[in-house]
Amino acid sequence: MWRDALLVAGKDLRVEARSRVTTNQVAPYALIVLFVFGFAFDQDQYVLTHIGPGLFWVAVLLCTLLAVQRSFSLEAADGARDGLRLSGLDGGGIFLGKAAAIAAQLVALEAVLAFGIVVLFGAHLAHPLLLLTTCALATVGLAAAGTVYGVMSAGLRVRETLLPLLLLPVAAPIVLGATQAWLAAVGLVTGSGWRWLTLLGAFAAMYLTIGVLAFGTLLEEA
Amino acid sequence: MTPSSRQRPGATSSRATRILGALTLAGLAVLAFLGLYVSPPDGLQGETVRLIYVHPASATMAYLGFGVCAVASIAFLWPRTRSYRWDRLAGASAEVGVAFCVVTIVSGSIWGRYSWGVWWTWDPRLTLTALLLAVFVGYLALRRTGGDPLGRAKRSAITALCCFVVVPVDHEATSWWVGLHQNDTLFRIGKSPLIHGWQLATMLLSFVVFTLLFAWMVLHRLAIESMESRLEDEGYVWAIAERRSESGPAPAGATASSASSGPLVAGPLPPVATSQRMVQEAPGSLLAPRPLPRERGEAGL
Structure with a gap:
């Protein structure tokens, strides 16, 4: 399974590296989302600083939608999905590979977005260990849930509209937990941010389990 | 085809559902009478307390609908019990559950406006109930995507199980987090109910009547699902x-x-x-x- 995961993740990341869609389109889109938030809040630096962590994770969530749609649209043409089905790779391995590739792209986008909220919103990032742990768990959870719902909507005519409808509500606990942990890390709320990592970890574990168990079946029906 | 062999177009009823429907209607009438005339107003909440004869029972029926959906989905995914009947039951009960969830949110919002002064607040129970509604609306959208029936049913069953995870978290929200929403009124471990007399009797009746209504709606929705499938x-x-x-x-x-x-x-x-x-x-x-x-x-x- 792990070998299959590495193969699939390598394939997806190679395709992304060659097409440069993530760097040329998704990363600029992420920064534009931050700019739009800035316009919406009328350049009120105090408000932007205080809601910066929330805006950061909303932007990550929007980027997740693009990354997941991109990950499965790659295989829509030329019967590539049939090739994946017939490849004999383990379903759980394919799931882990695709989720790992999406997670790798999200990590890069989070770095861009973190730079963005520091420069544009004046956020003061402190407690790097808590911030990085939060990012790691939330990214794994988003990538796992995104991959599960991505394959569910992959073969459908309404996939572009169905995926956000399925994924956004499900990912709400990630946005809530990660935002609260970040707010605690930068000192905007009292209390320990570490307790939110339990929610993020449980979410990630649940969707990793569902994905490993069900992805093969879902891929067959996609 | 002779006229005598025709069935009434669109008929989803049977003798059993007609009896159930009549019982439900009678129960709703008695509930309205008890809730609006016999049951006294509350000392603190006044007339708004009458929403308690709708809101908790609606929430329970929403949980019941999503629970039946999850159980039916497991039965569909389990190879030994796999049948499209389970898939149809999952869809029907989820749809009725969503309807009751909407009633729960609307009635709770009206109550909140008079008790808390706002139509909506980001209380954990309220937020999770809205989230529950959103995930099952997504589930119903997934069911309507068409395509191969077996693939659609499998996708829907797996999604239903993912969505159902929110139900126990929503139910326990008032225990796990501090919020505005009150704890359970009736079923309190080791403690007596918070209401008495006609209020208690009416509230208990609301659970019975809403359960009948739930069953009646699911049976009719199930018949429609069967017709659509045919x-x-x-x-x-x-x-x-x-x-x-x-x-x-x-x-x-x-x-x-x-x-x-x-x-x-x-x-x-x-x-x-x-x-x-x-x-x-x-x-x-x-x-x-x-x-x-x-x-x-x-x-x-």
Whole structure:
């Protein structure tokens, strides 16, 4: 399974590296989302600083939608999905590979977005260990849930509209937990941010389990 | 087809559902009478306390609907019990659950406006209930995507299980987090209920009546799901059979089954046969209780 995961993740990341869609389109889109938030809040630096962590994770969530749609649209043409089905790779391995590739792209986008909220919103990032742990768990959870719902909507005519409808509500606990942990890390709320990592970890574990168990079946029906 | 063999188009009822419907209607009337006239207003909340005869029972029915959906989804995914009947039950109960969830949120919002001064607040219970509604709306959208029935049913069943995770978290929200929403009024471990007399009796009746209403709605929705499934399976075949019968006298003993087993188009046919006309022109044949082709082979799914 792990070998299959590495193969699939390598394939997806190679395709992304060659097409440069993530760097040329998704990363600029992420920064534009931050700019739009800035316009919406009328350049009120105090408000932007205080809601910066929330805006950061909303932007990550929007980027997740693009990354997941991109990950499965790659295989829509030329019967590539049939090739994946017939490849004999383990379903759980394919799931882990695709989720790992999406997670790798999200990590890069989070770095861009973190730079963005520091420069544009004046956020003061402190407690790097808590911030990085939060990012790691939330990214794994988003990538796992995104991959599960991505394959569910992959073969459908309404996939572009169905995926956000399925994924956004499900990912709400990630946005809530990660935002609260970040707010605690930068000192905007009292209390320990570490307790939110339990929610993020449980979410990630649940969707990793569902994905490993069900992805093969879902891929067959996609 | 003789007129005597026709069934009423669109009929989803049976003798049992009509009795259940009558009981539900009578129960709702008694509940309205007790809730609006007999039960006294609350000392603190005044007349708004009457929403307690709708809100908790609606929330419980929403949980019940999503619970039935999850159990039916497990039964569909389990190879030994796999049957499209479970898939249809999951869809029907989720849809009714969503309806009750909307009633829960609306009635809670009205109560909140008079008790807290706002229509909505980001209380954990409220937020999670809204999230619960959103995930099951997504589930219903997934069910409506069409395509291969088996694939759609499997996708829906897995999604239902993912969505159901929110239910216990929502139910325990008032215990796990500090918020505005009050704790349970009736079922308190080791403690007596917070209400008494006519208020308690009316509230208990609301659970019974809403359960009857839930069952009545699910049974009718289940019948509609079965009709839709049959229309998908047999609608085209029956439309062809109807067109063939219009083009000339049908051979003795000709039925839709023979039409499906022989050449599909033997005589001159009109160029367009819409699904609407299929329903209008062959209602009895579509609604007649006959085993579905794919249900006969369910063991091999």
